[in-house]
Amino acid sequence: MSKCEQCIVREFSSLKALNKDELVKLAECKTSRLVKKGEVIFEEGENVNGIFCIKDGVCKLTKLSPNGKDHIVKLVTKGELLGQRSMISDEPVNLSAVALEDMQVCFVPKSEIMGFFDKNNQFSMNVMRTICGDLKDADSQMVNMAQKTVKERLAETLLYLQDTFGKNEDDTLKIQLTRDELASIIGTATESCIRLLSDFNKSGLIEIKGKKILLKDIPKLKKMV
Amino acid sequence: MSKCEQCIVREFSSLKALNKDELVKLAECKTSRLVKKGEVIFEEGENVNGIFCIKDGVCKLTKLSPNGKDHIVKLVTKGELLGQRSMISDEPVNLSAVALEDMQVCFVPKSEIMGFFDKNNQFSMNVMRTICGDLKDADSQMVNMAQKTVKERLAETLLYLQDTFGKNEDDTLKIQLTRDELASIIGTATESCIRLLSDFNKSGLIEIKGKKILLKDIPKLKKMV
DNA sequence: TCATTTATATGACATATATCATATTCTGTG
DNA sequence: CACAGAATATGATATATGTCATATAAATGA
Numbered sequence: 001m002s003k004c005e006q007c008i009v010r011e012f013s014s015l016k017a018l019n020k021d022e023l024v025k026l027a028e029c030k031t032s033r034l035v036k037k038g039e040v041i042f043e044e045g046e047n048v049n050g051i052f053c054i055k056d057g058v059c060k061l062t063k064l065s066p067n068g069k070d071h072i073v074k075l076v077t078k079g080e081l082l083g084q085r086s087m088i089s090d091e092p093v094n095l096s097a098v099a100l101e102d103m104q105v106c107f108v109p110k111s112e113i114m115g116f117f118d119k120n121n122q123f124s125m126n127v128m129r130t131i132c133g134d135l136k137d138a139d140s141q142m143v144n145m146a147q148k149t150v151k152e153r154l155a156e157t158l159l160y161l162q163d164t165f166g167k168n169e170d171d172t173l174k175i176q177l178t179r180d181e182l183a184s185i186i187g188t189a190t191e192s193c194i195r196l197l198s199d200f201n202k203s204g205l206i207e208i209k210g211k212k213i214l215l216k217d218i219p220k221l222k223k224m225v
Numbered sequence: 226m227s228k229c230e231q232c233i234v235r236e237f238s239s240l241k242a243l244n245k246d247e248l249v250k251l252a253e254c255k256t257s258r259l260v261k262k263g264e265v266i267f268e269e270g271e272n273v274n275g276i277f278c279i280k281d282g283v284c285k286l287t288k289l290s291p292n293g294k295d296h297i298v299k300l301v302t303k304g305e306l307l308g309q310r311s312m313i314s315d316e317p318v319n320l321s322a323v324a325l326e327d328m329q330v331c332f333v334p335k336s337e338i339m340g341f342f343d344k345n346n347q348f349s350m351n352v353m354r355t356i357c358g359d360l361k362d363a364d365s366q367m368v369n370m371a372q373k374t375v376k377e378r379l380a381e382t383l384l385y386l387q388d389t390f391g392k393n394e395d396d397t398l399k400i401q402l403t404r405d406e407l408a409s410i411i412g413t414a415t416e417s418c419i420r421l422l423s424d425f426n427k428s429g430l431i432e433i434k435g436k437k438i439l440l441k442d443i444p445k446l447k448k449m450v
Numbered sequence: 451t452c453a454t455t456t457a458t459a460t461g462a463c464a465t466a467t468a469t470c471a472t473a474t475t476c477t478g479t480g
Numbered sequence: 481c482a483c484a485g486a487a488t489a490t491g492a493t494a495t496a497t498g499t500c501a502t503a504t505a506a507a508t509g510a
Contacts, residue, residue, distance in 0.1 A: 063364060065372035066450070073364050088350075089357040094364060118346060125313075128353055131360060132314040138363035139288060139298050139319060145370035146412025147290035150497070179458065187371025189498050194459060210506085211458085225291070375467070404488065414468055419489060435476085436487085457506070464499075469492100476487070 003027045004106075009055045012079030014126035022116055030106045035059075041082065041097035041105065048093050050109040052082040057103025058165070058175060061095040062184070072185040073141075074134070075100070075175070077165070084127055085134075087113065100175070145187050148225075153186040154196050155224040158206065162215055172212035228252050229331075234280050237304030239351035247341055255331045260284075266307065266322035266330065273318050275334040277307040282328025283390070283400060286320040287409070297410045298366075299359070300325070300400070302390070309352055310359075312338065325402070370412050373450075378411040379421050380449040383431065387440055397437035 004010060004027040005020065018026065035041055035057070042048045044064060054076060061074040061082075073095055076082060086093040087110050117124045144153060158173070165175035177185075183193035197213070200206045205221055207214040215221060229252040235241060243251065260266055260282070267273045269289060279301060286299040286307075298320055301307060311318040312335050342349045369378060383398070390400035402410075408418035422438070425431045430446055432439040440446060 063368045065368050067372055069372055071368040071371050073367060085357045085360055088353050089361070091361075094361050121343060124349070124353075128313050128349075128356070131353070131356055132310045135310055135356060135360045135363060136314070136316075136319050138360060138367055142298060142363055142367045142370055143288045143290050143296040145367055146296050147292055147294055178456095190457090191459085191499080192497060194457095195497095198459075403486095415487090416469080416489085417467060419487095420467095423489075451510100453508100453510090455506105455508075457504100459504075460502085462499100462501085464497105466497080467495085469494075471492080472490085474487100474489070477485085479483090479485105480481105 002032070004030065007055065009053065009079045013053060013081050014084075014123060014130055015053065015081075017120055017122035017126050018116060019120075022120065025115075026108060026112065029112045030108045032104065032106050035099045035103040035105055037099050037101050039099050041099065041103075042093055043096045044094060045092050048083045048086055050107055051084055051087055051113055052097075053106045053108065054078055054080050054082065055104040055106060057099060057101045057105075059097050059099045059103060060181065061097055063095050070096075070184055071187060072181060073138075075164070075185075081127075081130070084131060088127075088131075100177070100181075150186060150188045150192055151196055152225055153188075154182075154193065154200070155205075155221045157182065157186050158213065158215055159218070159221055159225065162218075167214075168212075170209075170212070170214070172209060172214045176211065178211075227257070229255065232280065234278065234304045238278060238306050239309075239348060239355055240278065240306075242345055242347035242351050243341060244345075247345065250340075251333060251337065254337045255333045257329065257331050260324045260328040260330055262324050262326050264324050266324065266328075267318055268321045269319060270317050273308045273311055275332055276309055276312055276338055277322075278331045278333065279303055279305050279307065280329040280331060282324060282326045282330075284322050284324045284328060285406065286322055288320050295321075295409055296412060297406060299362075300389070300410075306352075306355070309356060313352075313356075325400070325406075375411060375413045375417055376421055377450055378413075379407075379418065379425070380430075380446045382407065382411050383438065383440055384443070384446055384450070387443075392439075393437075395434075395437070395439070397434060397439045401436065403436075 004023045010016060041052060041059060056078055058075055058077045060072045061076060062070045062072050065071055076097070082097055083093060117127070144156070161173050161175055165173065168174050179194050179197070180190045183190045186193065197206070197208060201208045205217050207216050229235060229248045230245065240251070266277060266284060281303055283300055283302045285297045286301060287295040287297050290296055301322070307322055308318060342352070369381070386398050386400055390398065393399050404419050404422070405415045408415045411418065422431070422433060426433045430442050432441050
Protein backbone atom coordinates (compact mmCIF):
# COMPACT_ATOMS: atom_id res chain seq x y z
CA MET A 1 0.00 0.00 0.00
CA SER A 2 1.84 3.09 -1.22
CA LYS A 3 1.58 6.36 0.61
CA CYS A 4 -0.73 8.97 -0.83
CA GLU A 5 1.54 11.70 0.45
CA GLN A 6 4.08 10.88 -2.17
CA CYS A 7 1.68 10.35 -5.00
CA ILE A 8 2.40 13.00 -7.59
CA VAL A 9 -1.05 12.65 -9.05
CA ARG A 10 -2.61 13.97 -5.89
CA GLU A 11 -1.27 17.39 -6.75
CA PHE A 12 -3.57 17.65 -9.75
CA SER A 13 -6.85 16.72 -8.16
CA SER A 14 -9.13 18.09 -5.49
CA LEU A 15 -7.14 15.96 -3.08
CA LYS A 16 -4.37 18.52 -2.98
CA ALA A 17 -6.28 20.28 -0.23
CA LEU A 18 -5.79 17.38 2.16
CA ASN A 19 -3.28 17.78 4.96
CA LYS A 20 -0.74 15.22 6.16
CA ASP A 21 -3.01 13.51 8.63
CA GLU A 22 -5.76 13.23 6.10
CA LEU A 23 -3.37 11.78 3.55
CA VAL A 24 -2.25 9.15 6.00
CA LYS A 25 -5.86 8.19 6.63
CA LEU A 26 -6.45 8.15 2.89
CA ALA A 27 -3.52 5.82 2.30
CA GLU A 28 -4.85 3.45 4.91
CA CYS A 29 -8.26 3.00 3.46
CA LYS A 30 -7.64 3.22 -0.26
CA THR A 31 -7.20 0.21 -2.49
CA SER A 32 -5.10 0.26 -5.64
CA ARG A 33 -5.91 -1.58 -8.80
CA LEU A 34 -4.56 -2.14 -12.27
CA VAL A 35 -7.12 -1.83 -15.03
CA LYS A 36 -6.36 -3.29 -18.44
CA LYS A 37 -7.28 -1.50 -21.63
CA GLY A 38 -10.90 -2.19 -22.45
CA GLU A 39 -11.78 -3.17 -18.89
CA VAL A 40 -14.83 -1.65 -17.25
CA ILE A 41 -14.25 0.34 -14.08
CA PHE A 42 -17.93 0.82 -13.40
CA GLU A 43 -21.11 0.64 -15.34
CA GLU A 44 -24.09 2.97 -15.69
CA GLY A 45 -26.58 2.22 -12.95
CA GLU A 46 -24.10 0.61 -10.57
CA ASN A 47 -23.70 1.71 -7.01
CA VAL A 48 -20.15 2.89 -6.64
CA ASN A 49 -19.61 3.55 -3.00
CA GLY A 50 -16.69 5.88 -3.26
CA ILE A 51 -14.51 7.59 -5.78
CA PHE A 52 -11.67 6.53 -8.03
CA CYS A 53 -8.48 8.47 -8.36
CA ILE A 54 -6.67 7.95 -11.64
CA LYS A 55 -2.97 7.52 -11.08
CA ASP A 56 -2.19 6.64 -14.65
CA GLY A 57 -3.95 6.09 -17.96
CA VAL A 58 -7.05 7.42 -19.65
CA CYS A 59 -10.64 6.22 -19.63
CA LYS A 60 -13.85 7.14 -21.38
CA LEU A 61 -17.11 7.96 -19.64
CA THR A 62 -19.96 6.71 -21.77
CA LYS A 63 -23.71 6.82 -21.68
CA LEU A 64 -25.94 4.37 -23.46
CA SER A 65 -28.50 6.10 -25.63
CA PRO A 66 -31.96 4.56 -26.10
CA ASN A 67 -31.05 3.73 -29.70
CA GLY A 68 -28.43 1.33 -28.38
CA LYS A 69 -25.39 3.40 -29.24
CA ASP A 70 -22.84 4.41 -26.67
CA HIS A 71 -21.98 8.06 -26.50
CA ILE A 72 -18.69 9.22 -25.03
CA VAL A 73 -19.48 12.05 -22.66
CA LYS A 74 -15.98 12.77 -21.41
CA LEU A 75 -12.41 11.48 -21.39
CA VAL A 76 -10.79 11.36 -17.99
CA THR A 77 -7.10 11.12 -17.38
CA LYS A 78 -4.28 10.94 -14.85
CA GLY A 79 -4.87 13.08 -11.82
CA GLU A 80 -8.63 13.26 -12.10
CA LEU A 81 -11.32 11.74 -9.91
CA LEU A 82 -14.21 9.55 -10.98
CA GLY A 83 -17.59 9.11 -9.35
CA GLN A 84 -17.81 12.39 -7.47
CA ARG A 85 -21.21 13.35 -8.79
CA SER A 86 -22.75 10.05 -7.94
CA MET A 87 -21.23 10.10 -4.48
CA ILE A 88 -22.59 13.54 -3.68
CA SER A 89 -26.01 12.91 -5.16
CA ASP A 90 -26.03 9.58 -3.37
CA GLU A 91 -27.23 7.89 -6.53
CA PRO A 92 -26.02 5.16 -8.86
CA VAL A 93 -23.52 6.40 -11.44
CA ASN A 94 -25.11 7.72 -14.60
CA LEU A 95 -22.12 6.92 -16.81
CA SER A 96 -19.93 3.92 -17.47
CA ALA A 97 -16.15 4.15 -17.22
CA VAL A 98 -13.99 2.04 -19.53
CA ALA A 99 -10.19 2.11 -19.78
CA LEU A 100 -8.76 3.32 -23.08
CA GLU A 101 -5.27 2.28 -22.01
CA ASP A 102 -3.85 0.28 -19.16
CA MET A 103 -4.57 2.24 -16.03
CA GLN A 104 -3.66 2.50 -12.41
CA VAL A 105 -6.54 3.62 -10.22
CA CYS A 106 -7.09 3.92 -6.50
CA PHE A 107 -10.47 3.49 -4.91
CA VAL A 108 -11.42 5.46 -1.81
CA PRO A 109 -14.60 4.52 0.03
CA LYS A 110 -17.34 7.08 0.35
CA SER A 111 -17.27 7.22 4.14
CA GLU A 112 -13.71 8.47 4.09
CA ILE A 113 -14.30 11.09 1.42
CA MET A 114 -17.41 12.36 3.11
CA GLY A 115 -15.36 12.79 6.27
CA PHE A 116 -12.93 15.08 4.48
CA PHE A 117 -15.88 16.80 2.96
CA ASP A 118 -17.30 17.75 6.29
CA LYS A 119 -14.09 18.81 7.89
CA ASN A 120 -11.98 20.24 5.12
CA ASN A 121 -13.62 23.19 3.47
CA GLN A 122 -10.94 23.67 0.90
CA PHE A 123 -11.32 20.09 -0.23
CA SER A 124 -15.06 20.27 -0.66
CA MET A 125 -14.64 23.58 -2.46
CA ASN A 126 -12.21 21.91 -4.85
CA VAL A 127 -14.61 19.10 -5.59
CA MET A 128 -17.41 21.56 -6.17
CA ARG A 129 -15.36 23.61 -8.53
CA THR A 130 -14.49 20.51 -10.51
CA ILE A 131 -18.11 19.57 -10.81
CA CYS A 132 -19.01 23.13 -11.76
CA GLY A 133 -16.37 22.96 -14.47
CA ASP A 134 -17.88 19.71 -15.71
CA LEU A 135 -21.30 21.31 -15.80
CA LYS A 136 -20.05 24.25 -17.80
CA ASP A 137 -18.34 21.90 -20.25
CA ALA A 138 -21.43 19.76 -20.53
CA ASP A 139 -23.60 22.78 -21.30
CA SER A 140 -21.32 23.88 -24.06
CA GLN A 141 -21.04 20.34 -25.41
CA MET A 142 -24.81 20.15 -25.49
CA VAL A 143 -24.99 23.30 -27.57
CA ASN A 144 -22.26 22.00 -29.87
CA MET A 145 -24.18 18.80 -30.47
CA ALA A 146 -27.34 20.73 -31.17
CA GLN A 147 -25.95 23.46 -33.37
CA LYS A 148 -22.73 22.43 -35.04
CA THR A 149 -22.23 20.21 -38.05
CA VAL A 150 -20.44 16.90 -37.78
CA LYS A 151 -17.52 18.36 -39.69
CA GLU A 152 -17.15 21.19 -37.18
CA ARG A 153 -17.41 18.81 -34.27
CA LEU A 154 -14.75 16.56 -35.77
CA ALA A 155 -12.36 19.47 -36.23
CA GLU A 156 -13.03 20.65 -32.71
CA THR A 157 -12.55 17.20 -31.24
CA LEU A 158 -9.25 16.64 -33.03
CA LEU A 159 -7.94 19.93 -31.67
CA TYR A 160 -9.20 19.06 -28.22
CA LEU A 161 -7.48 15.68 -28.29
CA GLN A 162 -4.17 17.22 -29.22
CA ASP A 163 -4.49 20.01 -26.65
CA THR A 164 -5.44 17.67 -23.87
CA PHE A 165 -3.38 14.57 -24.51
CA GLY A 166 -0.53 15.92 -26.61
CA LYS A 167 1.34 14.30 -29.44
CA ASN A 168 3.94 11.59 -30.01
CA GLU A 169 7.48 12.18 -31.31
CA ASP A 170 6.16 11.79 -34.85
CA ASP A 171 3.61 14.50 -34.07
CA THR A 172 0.62 12.17 -34.27
CA LEU A 173 -2.06 12.37 -31.59
CA LYS A 174 -0.91 10.62 -28.48
CA ILE A 175 -4.30 9.31 -27.52
CA GLN A 176 -5.33 6.31 -29.56
CA LEU A 177 -9.02 6.11 -30.33
CA THR A 178 -10.77 3.83 -32.78
CA ARG A 179 -12.83 5.49 -35.48
CA ASP A 180 -15.82 4.13 -33.67
CA GLU A 181 -14.84 5.87 -30.46
CA LEU A 182 -14.07 9.10 -32.24
CA ALA A 183 -17.50 8.90 -33.86
CA SER A 184 -19.15 8.42 -30.52
CA ILE A 185 -17.45 11.49 -29.10
CA ILE A 186 -18.63 13.70 -31.93
CA GLY A 187 -21.99 11.97 -32.09
CA THR A 188 -22.17 10.56 -35.57
CA ALA A 189 -22.10 7.26 -37.45
CA THR A 190 -18.75 5.51 -37.67
CA GLU A 191 -18.84 5.60 -41.47
CA SER A 192 -19.47 9.33 -41.48
CA CYS A 193 -16.55 9.84 -39.16
CA ILE A 194 -14.25 7.75 -41.35
CA ARG A 195 -15.43 9.56 -44.46
CA LEU A 196 -14.80 12.99 -42.98
CA LEU A 197 -11.36 11.95 -41.78
CA SER A 198 -10.66 10.89 -45.37
CA ASP A 199 -11.84 14.28 -46.59
CA PHE A 200 -9.72 16.09 -44.03
CA ASN A 201 -6.80 13.97 -45.16
CA LYS A 202 -7.33 14.73 -48.84
CA SER A 203 -7.66 18.44 -48.23
CA GLY A 204 -4.46 18.50 -46.19
CA LEU A 205 -5.99 19.35 -42.83
CA ILE A 206 -4.69 16.16 -41.29
CA GLU A 207 -2.51 13.24 -42.27
CA ILE A 208 -3.59 9.68 -41.63
CA LYS A 209 -0.76 7.28 -40.90
CA GLY A 210 -2.50 3.97 -40.39
CA LYS A 211 -4.46 4.39 -37.19
CA LYS A 212 -2.48 7.44 -36.24
CA ILE A 213 -3.67 10.93 -36.98
CA LEU A 214 -1.48 13.95 -37.42
CA LEU A 215 -2.91 17.46 -37.33
CA LYS A 216 -1.29 19.23 -40.24
CA ASP A 217 -3.08 22.54 -40.63
CA ILE A 218 -4.11 23.63 -37.18
CA PRO A 219 -5.01 27.22 -38.10
CA LYS A 220 -7.43 25.95 -40.72
CA LEU A 221 -8.87 23.40 -38.31
CA LYS A 222 -9.41 26.19 -35.80
CA LYS A 223 -11.12 28.34 -38.37
CA MET A 224 -13.59 25.54 -39.07
CA VAL A 225 -14.81 25.44 -35.48
CA MET B 226 -38.27 44.31 2.28
CA SER B 227 -40.20 41.14 2.94
CA LYS B 228 -38.95 38.51 5.34
CA CYS B 229 -37.33 35.45 3.85
CA GLU B 230 -38.63 33.37 6.74
CA GLN B 231 -42.12 33.58 5.41
CA CYS B 232 -41.24 33.09 1.77
CA ILE B 233 -42.82 29.83 0.70
CA VAL B 234 -40.44 29.53 -2.20
CA ARG B 235 -37.55 29.06 0.16
CA GLU B 236 -38.88 25.62 0.99
CA PHE B 237 -38.15 24.37 -2.49
CA SER B 238 -34.56 25.50 -2.85
CA SER B 239 -31.24 24.80 -1.20
CA LEU B 240 -32.12 27.65 1.13
CA LYS B 241 -34.38 25.41 3.16
CA ALA B 242 -31.31 24.38 5.14
CA LEU B 243 -30.91 27.88 6.54
CA ASN B 244 -31.88 28.49 10.16
CA LYS B 245 -33.80 31.44 11.56
CA ASP B 246 -30.78 33.62 12.17
CA GLU B 247 -29.47 32.98 8.73
CA LEU B 248 -32.83 33.79 7.21
CA VAL B 249 -32.93 37.08 9.02
CA LYS B 250 -29.49 37.94 7.69
CA LEU B 251 -30.62 36.87 4.25
CA ALA B 252 -33.66 39.13 4.37
CA GLU B 253 -31.49 42.05 5.33
CA CYS B 254 -29.09 41.82 2.44
CA LYS B 255 -31.30 40.63 -0.36
CA THR B 256 -32.88 42.87 -2.95
CA SER B 257 -36.15 42.05 -4.67
CA ARG B 258 -36.96 42.86 -8.24
CA LEU B 259 -39.74 42.49 -10.75
CA VAL B 260 -38.66 41.22 -14.14
CA LYS B 261 -40.95 41.68 -17.12
CA LYS B 262 -41.43 38.97 -19.71
CA GLY B 263 -38.60 39.16 -22.20
CA GLU B 264 -36.31 41.05 -19.87
CA VAL B 265 -32.75 39.87 -19.40
CA ILE B 266 -31.70 38.93 -15.87
CA PHE B 267 -28.08 38.41 -16.79
CA GLU B 268 -26.12 37.81 -19.91
CA GLU B 269 -23.45 35.26 -20.85
CA GLY B 270 -20.06 36.61 -19.86
CA GLU B 271 -21.33 39.00 -17.19
CA ASN B 272 -20.03 39.00 -13.68
CA VAL B 273 -22.96 38.22 -11.44
CA ASN B 274 -21.79 38.67 -7.92
CA GLY B 275 -24.34 36.58 -6.19
CA ILE B 276 -27.30 34.37 -6.86
CA PHE B 277 -30.91 34.94 -7.83
CA CYS B 278 -33.76 33.21 -6.12
CA ILE B 279 -36.87 32.90 -8.25
CA LYS B 280 -39.95 33.74 -6.25
CA ASP B 281 -42.29 33.58 -9.20
CA GLY B 282 -42.22 33.03 -12.94
CA VAL B 283 -40.11 31.06 -15.37
CA CYS B 284 -36.99 31.96 -17.28
CA LYS B 285 -34.84 30.37 -19.93
CA LEU B 286 -31.10 29.87 -19.67
CA THR B 287 -29.59 30.24 -23.11
CA LYS B 288 -26.18 29.92 -24.66
CA LEU B 289 -25.16 31.58 -27.88
CA SER B 290 -23.72 29.13 -30.36
CA PRO B 291 -20.94 30.22 -32.74
CA ASN B 292 -23.44 30.05 -35.62
CA GLY B 293 -25.33 32.89 -34.03
CA LYS B 294 -28.31 30.88 -32.80
CA ASP B 295 -29.37 30.84 -29.20
CA HIS B 296 -29.79 27.46 -27.62
CA ILE B 297 -31.99 27.00 -24.58
CA VAL B 298 -30.04 24.93 -22.11
CA LYS B 299 -32.56 24.84 -19.29
CA LEU B 300 -35.80 26.31 -18.06
CA VAL B 301 -35.76 27.53 -14.48
CA THR B 302 -38.80 28.18 -12.39
CA LYS B 303 -40.22 29.27 -9.06
CA GLY B 304 -38.18 28.06 -6.13
CA GLU B 305 -34.94 27.55 -7.98
CA LEU B 306 -31.69 29.44 -7.75
CA LEU B 307 -29.72 31.03 -10.57
CA GLY B 308 -26.01 31.67 -10.83
CA GLN B 309 -24.77 29.07 -8.39
CA ARG B 310 -22.25 27.55 -10.74
CA SER B 311 -20.73 30.84 -11.66
CA MET B 312 -20.53 31.90 -8.03
CA ILE B 313 -18.73 28.74 -6.97
CA SER B 314 -16.37 28.69 -9.92
CA ASP B 315 -15.80 32.39 -9.38
CA GLU B 316 -16.24 33.00 -13.07
CA PRO B 317 -18.54 35.02 -15.29
CA VAL B 318 -21.83 33.26 -16.02
CA ASN B 319 -21.73 30.97 -19.04
CA LEU B 320 -25.42 31.32 -19.80
CA SER B 321 -27.89 34.14 -20.25
CA ALA B 322 -31.14 34.26 -18.29
CA VAL B 323 -34.25 35.75 -19.90
CA ALA B 324 -37.74 35.87 -18.40
CA LEU B 325 -40.41 33.88 -20.22
CA GLU B 326 -43.12 35.41 -18.06
CA ASP B 327 -43.27 38.23 -15.59
CA MET B 328 -41.08 37.22 -12.69
CA GLN B 329 -40.28 38.08 -9.14
CA VAL B 330 -36.67 37.43 -8.22
CA CYS B 331 -34.50 38.18 -5.23
CA PHE B 332 -30.81 38.82 -5.49
CA VAL B 333 -28.44 37.75 -2.72
CA PRO B 334 -24.86 38.96 -2.86
CA LYS B 335 -22.09 36.43 -3.07
CA SER B 336 -20.47 37.38 0.24
CA GLU B 337 -23.59 36.42 2.13
CA ILE B 338 -24.06 33.11 0.37
CA MET B 339 -20.44 32.17 0.78
CA GLY B 340 -20.82 32.80 4.48
CA PHE B 341 -23.65 30.26 4.70
CA PHE B 342 -21.58 28.00 2.59
CA ASP B 343 -18.74 27.93 5.06
CA LYS B 344 -20.85 27.60 8.16
CA ASN B 345 -23.85 25.57 7.15
CA ASN B 346 -22.90 22.18 5.85
CA GLN B 347 -26.40 21.17 5.00
CA PHE B 348 -26.82 24.23 2.85
CA SER B 349 -23.65 23.68 0.87
CA MET B 350 -24.59 20.06 0.48
CA ASN B 351 -27.94 21.12 -0.96
CA VAL B 352 -26.31 23.43 -3.45
CA MET B 353 -23.90 20.71 -4.48
CA ARG B 354 -26.66 18.23 -4.98
CA THR B 355 -28.53 20.69 -7.16
CA ILE B 356 -25.48 21.24 -9.30
CA CYS B 357 -24.84 17.51 -9.49
CA GLY B 358 -28.41 17.07 -10.67
CA ASP B 359 -27.85 19.72 -13.31
CA LEU B 360 -24.72 17.92 -14.45
CA LYS B 361 -26.53 14.62 -14.75
CA ASP B 362 -29.30 16.28 -16.74
CA ALA B 363 -26.80 18.04 -18.96
CA ASP B 364 -25.01 14.77 -19.72
CA SER B 365 -28.19 13.09 -20.72
CA GLN B 366 -29.29 16.10 -22.76
CA MET B 367 -25.98 16.00 -24.56
CA VAL B 368 -26.53 12.38 -25.51
CA ASN B 369 -30.07 13.15 -26.61
CA MET B 370 -28.84 15.90 -28.89
CA ALA B 371 -26.20 13.65 -30.35
CA GLN B 372 -28.23 10.50 -30.81
CA LYS B 373 -31.93 11.24 -31.10
CA THR B 374 -33.88 12.55 -34.05
CA VAL B 375 -35.58 15.90 -33.95
CA LYS B 376 -38.94 14.15 -33.84
CA GLU B 377 -37.94 12.19 -30.75
CA ARG B 378 -36.58 15.27 -29.08
CA LEU B 379 -39.78 17.17 -29.80
CA ALA B 380 -41.91 14.43 -28.28
CA GLU B 381 -39.66 14.27 -25.26
CA THR B 382 -39.67 18.02 -24.80
CA LEU B 383 -43.44 18.27 -24.98
CA LEU B 384 -43.77 15.60 -22.31
CA TYR B 385 -41.17 17.34 -20.20
CA LEU B 386 -42.98 20.66 -20.47
CA GLN B 387 -46.24 19.14 -19.32
CA ASP B 388 -44.59 17.20 -16.49
CA THR B 389 -42.67 20.18 -15.23
CA PHE B 390 -45.03 23.10 -15.75
CA GLY B 391 -48.40 21.39 -15.86
CA LYS B 392 -51.46 22.24 -17.89
CA ASN B 393 -54.21 24.86 -17.99
CA GLU B 394 -57.89 24.17 -17.32
CA ASP B 395 -58.33 23.43 -21.02
CA ASP B 396 -55.52 20.86 -20.71
CA THR B 397 -53.13 22.82 -22.90
CA LEU B 398 -49.52 23.24 -21.79
CA LYS B 399 -49.29 25.90 -19.15
CA ILE B 400 -45.92 27.19 -20.22
CA GLN B 401 -46.14 29.39 -23.27
CA LEU B 402 -43.20 29.11 -25.63
CA THR B 403 -42.91 30.47 -29.14
CA ARG B 404 -42.16 27.95 -31.87
CA ASP B 405 -38.78 29.57 -32.08
CA GLU B 406 -38.09 28.91 -28.41
CA LEU B 407 -39.33 25.37 -28.65
CA ALA B 408 -37.01 24.86 -31.61
CA SER B 409 -34.09 26.16 -29.67
CA ILE B 410 -34.75 23.75 -26.83
CA ILE B 411 -34.81 20.76 -29.11
CA GLY B 412 -31.99 22.12 -31.25
CA THR B 413 -33.49 22.47 -34.68
CA ALA B 414 -34.64 25.10 -37.17
CA THR B 415 -37.85 26.92 -36.35
CA GLU B 416 -39.47 25.75 -39.58
CA SER B 417 -38.64 22.13 -38.82
CA CYS B 418 -40.17 22.49 -35.40
CA ILE B 419 -43.35 24.02 -36.82
CA ARG B 420 -43.56 21.33 -39.46
CA LEU B 421 -43.22 18.53 -36.95
CA LEU B 422 -45.82 20.09 -34.68
CA SER B 423 -48.11 20.10 -37.71
CA ASP B 424 -47.37 16.45 -38.32
CA PHE B 425 -48.00 15.60 -34.66
CA ASN B 426 -51.24 17.50 -34.93
CA LYS B 427 -52.35 15.67 -38.07
CA SER B 428 -51.52 12.28 -36.62
CA GLY B 429 -53.46 13.04 -33.45
CA LEU B 430 -50.54 13.08 -31.05
CA ILE B 431 -51.23 16.65 -30.07
CA GLU B 432 -53.81 19.30 -30.77
CA ILE B 433 -52.82 22.80 -31.73
CA LYS B 434 -55.19 25.50 -30.53
CA GLY B 435 -53.63 28.66 -31.85
CA LYS B 436 -50.43 29.10 -29.88
CA LYS B 437 -51.55 26.58 -27.33
CA ILE B 438 -50.58 22.96 -27.48
CA LEU B 439 -52.52 20.09 -26.00
CA LEU B 440 -50.94 16.67 -25.55
CA LYS B 441 -53.57 14.25 -26.78
CA ASP B 442 -51.93 10.85 -26.96
CA ILE B 443 -49.38 10.72 -24.18
CA PRO B 444 -48.73 6.98 -24.34
CA LYS B 445 -47.82 7.28 -28.01
CA LEU B 446 -45.65 10.30 -27.35
CA LYS B 447 -43.86 8.35 -24.67
CA LYS B 448 -43.30 5.43 -26.98
CA MET B 449 -41.63 7.74 -29.50
CA VAL B 450 -38.94 8.76 -27.05
C1' DT C 451 1.50 -19.74 -39.19
C1' DC C 452 -3.08 -19.33 -40.95
C1' DA C 453 -7.79 -18.43 -40.05
C1' DT C 454 -11.21 -15.65 -38.08
C1' DT C 455 -12.65 -11.67 -36.38
C1' DT C 456 -12.50 -6.74 -36.07
C1' DA C 457 -11.37 -2.14 -37.84
C1' DT C 458 -11.01 0.82 -41.68
C1' DA C 459 -12.45 2.40 -46.11
C1' DT C 460 -15.52 3.61 -49.89
C1' DG C 461 -19.60 3.47 -52.94
C1' DA C 462 -24.61 3.81 -53.63
C1' DC C 463 -28.60 5.25 -51.91
C1' DA C 464 -32.27 6.84 -48.60
C1' DT C 465 -33.79 10.22 -45.57
C1' DA C 466 -33.89 13.74 -42.14
C1' DT C 467 -33.25 18.28 -41.72
C1' DA C 468 -31.88 23.01 -43.16
C1' DT C 469 -32.66 26.75 -46.11
C1' DC C 470 -35.12 29.91 -48.93
C1' DA C 471 -39.39 31.67 -50.50
C1' DT C 472 -43.92 33.07 -49.74
C1' DA C 473 -48.45 33.15 -47.68
C1' DT C 474 -51.24 33.68 -43.76
C1' DT C 475 -52.40 34.80 -39.23
C1' DC C 476 -51.63 37.13 -35.02
C1' DT C 477 -50.28 41.13 -31.98
C1' DG C 478 -49.28 45.36 -30.40
C1' DT C 479 -49.23 50.33 -31.15
C1' DG C 480 -50.20 54.82 -32.85
C1' DC D 481 -59.32 50.84 -36.40
C1' DA D 482 -55.64 50.22 -39.43
C1' DC D 483 -51.15 49.15 -40.03
C1' DA D 484 -46.43 47.30 -39.37
C1' DG D 485 -43.96 43.88 -37.73
C1' DA D 486 -43.90 39.40 -35.69
C1' DA D 487 -45.06 34.69 -35.48
C1' DT D 488 -46.87 30.74 -37.70
C1' DA D 489 -47.46 27.86 -41.62
C1' DT D 490 -46.29 25.36 -45.80
C1' DG D 491 -44.04 24.35 -50.28
C1' DA D 492 -39.84 23.57 -53.00
C1' DT D 493 -35.35 22.39 -52.93
C1' DA D 494 -30.56 21.57 -51.36
C1' DT D 495 -27.58 19.24 -48.36
C1' DA D 496 -25.74 16.73 -44.60
C1' DT D 497 -25.80 12.61 -42.63
C1' DG D 498 -27.33 7.81 -41.86
C1' DT D 499 -27.74 3.17 -43.64
C1' DC D 500 -26.57 -0.83 -46.11
C1' DA D 501 -23.38 -3.27 -48.89
C1' DT D 502 -18.92 -4.69 -49.85
C1' DA D 503 -13.85 -4.53 -50.05
C1' DT D 504 -9.52 -4.30 -47.94
C1' DA D 505 -6.41 -4.02 -44.09
C1' DA D 506 -5.12 -5.00 -39.46
C1' DA D 507 -5.31 -7.54 -35.24
C1' DT D 508 -6.03 -11.56 -32.58
C1' DG D 509 -5.69 -16.06 -31.11
C1' DA D 510 -5.46 -21.13 -31.71
